[in-house]
Amino acid sequence: MAVRTVSNLRKGEKGVIKSFSDKGMSLKLLEMGCLPGSEVRLDAIAPFGDPICINVGGCYCLSLRLNEAAVIEIE
């Protein structure tokens, strides 16, 4: 089965961050508090399906584009 990423989440669905598939983007995500092991939940989808808003670790809300979300692999 293909690797699931945050961009595959449905609204309200949860996942746990496993790793990142892009080096450059992973640093920015880490600095913004997306850590491996944190739980994320898809909270909102903007009009036209992109960007999306995810809740990270029950703590704060982060908005990111689908291609950015596709970098975050979850389990």
Add this chain to the structure above:
Amino acid sequence: MKQSNIKVALVGNPNAGKSTLFNALTGLRQKTGNFPGVTVEKKSGTFRLTDSDTSSTTVTVVDLPGTYSIYPKSRDETVVMDILANPKHPDFPDVVVVVVDASNLQRNLLLFTEISDLGMPAVLALNMLDVAASMNLTVNAVQLAMQLHVPVVKINARTGEGIGKLKEAVRQVSAVKEKSLPNYFYEPKGNEVELIEEVKGLYALDNDYVALQYVCQHDNFSFLEQPVRAKLDTLIEKYGFDENNFLAEETIARYEKIKPIISKAVKTEGQTEQPYWTRKLDSILLHPFWGYVTFAAVLILVFQAIFAWASYPMDMLDAATAATIEWVKETLPQGVLNDLITDGILAGIGGVIIFIPQIAILFALVSILEESGYMARVMVIMDKLMRKFGLNGRSVVPLISGVACAVPAIMTTRSISSRYERLLTILVTPLMSCSARLPIYAILIALVVPETKVFGFLNTQGLVLFGLYLLGLVGALGSAWLLSLFIPRKEPSYFMLEMPSYKLPRWGQVGFTMYDSVKSFVFEAGKIIMAISIILWVLASYGPGDNIEKAEQQVVSEMSGQPQQEIDVAIASAKLESSYAGQFGRFIEPVIKPLGYDWKIGIALLASFAAREVFVGTMATIYSISGDFEDVPTVKERLVKEKNAETGGAMFTPAVCYSLLMFYVFAMMCMSTIAVVYRETHGWKWPIIQLIYLMTLAYVSAFAVYQLMS
């Protein structure tokens, strides 16, 4: 009394409340807002600490742009490390106050540990404890202080709570004279250790982490010379240092250190998520359908307010200005001075002063959008649309603030991380109709659009105004798309944006923004308007040689026997035509004739080249010199009565007015904007391209509209 000085820098994540704290500390009114990236350049202010009866300390506070780490991702963030890594920098602080958002402590502490490792004496200011409390998070400040080895002060930057204690903590930390090396949160691994030692030896550094920053960030450090940078590059090669890997590993290692600290210092019993109403509001405001409906409703409300609500105070100001001019005209002795004051200065200023209510309302509403946290949501719902035009969701902020003024708006583009998207945003922001255009729109709309209602409640004039703003927006997006075809994109584009919780706007802050915008409009714009009005009055009242007298005599001889009043009007008009200003107007008339303008409008057009707010005042001056009226009319009445010399009909026909409107929607008539684009793009290339592009666009559109309508 003994005097001493210390410097303090405010550092922290975006939207942690640094600028609000800065205002609370210094009593200044630095711009704040509830979304990441409000502050894009450093700002300084001072406060005084009284140490004892005999000595006091002046503390200079520098407010820095927010950043998630010391590794900058966009132009605004580079300034932070440029100061902190360079002890010779004039702003290099004695104490760093790290402002953290207590509701997201783990992430906020990442930056703190980096600052601490740089060896900066620090104080941790715990802000947003109320948000944390609403999420059932309790932070134990004493425990946190013990774990981090720094003073921790609980503050509420919005209410000013804890500010006294924070100042006291700053004094104590600054009093510690001997500097010791920090307990590093990050311990270098493998051959990083030898690399660090070599860099420390070469550049006489004692701090490991500063040495590491020389390795990682030397290209961002303006204080390092080219040979130093080249040498550091060879070292990177020698040790096979992989920067990307290192940065990710360093960040993860820091979080590993932070986690146990958090679990000791933060109680999370029954933790809930972002405040309930933030999630509730988001489900509507980010909704695929209702999100856009709300956004459109907000915009329409803004334009309704500008036209409908503002009309009452405007009518009063208009009447008051006319009355003042009349009173001065009758009170002062007749003569040149009387003419200069009434026709030159008062006419020019009066023409502009009546727009104060509109500008106040516009700035207040934009400020409410920024303070509430809604701006961040607008960036989200607009991102996909913006991307189609080569822009970014973040471009929404400069575009919306461009409605107030393009100069600060262009500076806010610094938070856009992609240089390409930032450039495009800079180039098209002046197309957004700024507040200086509002007086021009208002007067021209009042001339040609009837004051009626559509659907019983929408003001027609308000709708046309909305249409002009919309045209500006369409022009901006279309131009971005057009320019994106010619400018190559070099780097990937990011959006990633933290959503702040909604907050009630602080009315004091909104009120101050209103007051400040009106003040700068009246004084800054007023100065230019007054200067240009006086110059224009002189140029319009005097002419080369005895041209003016000749013109007068000619009219008198030609029109003898006709009613005295008509002769007077004809004389005034002939005098203006043969004045210096008249000759300038005549000179450019061939160029603007295809747009439907005569030489009088040409004078106003030329005068407003440096700043468009001059246009209405100039028109008022020109028409009060050329007209000779029984009582003093308002600017609008003067324009209505103006006759076209060729047709004999009204000068300001719908075709001419719409052509002028078109011209001012697109034209780049603002020296300050050109200057800020020069500064932000580091050269003349882009401001020149922008000027030529926008002027061509303005000319062609005005031409097309005039030709189609007449």
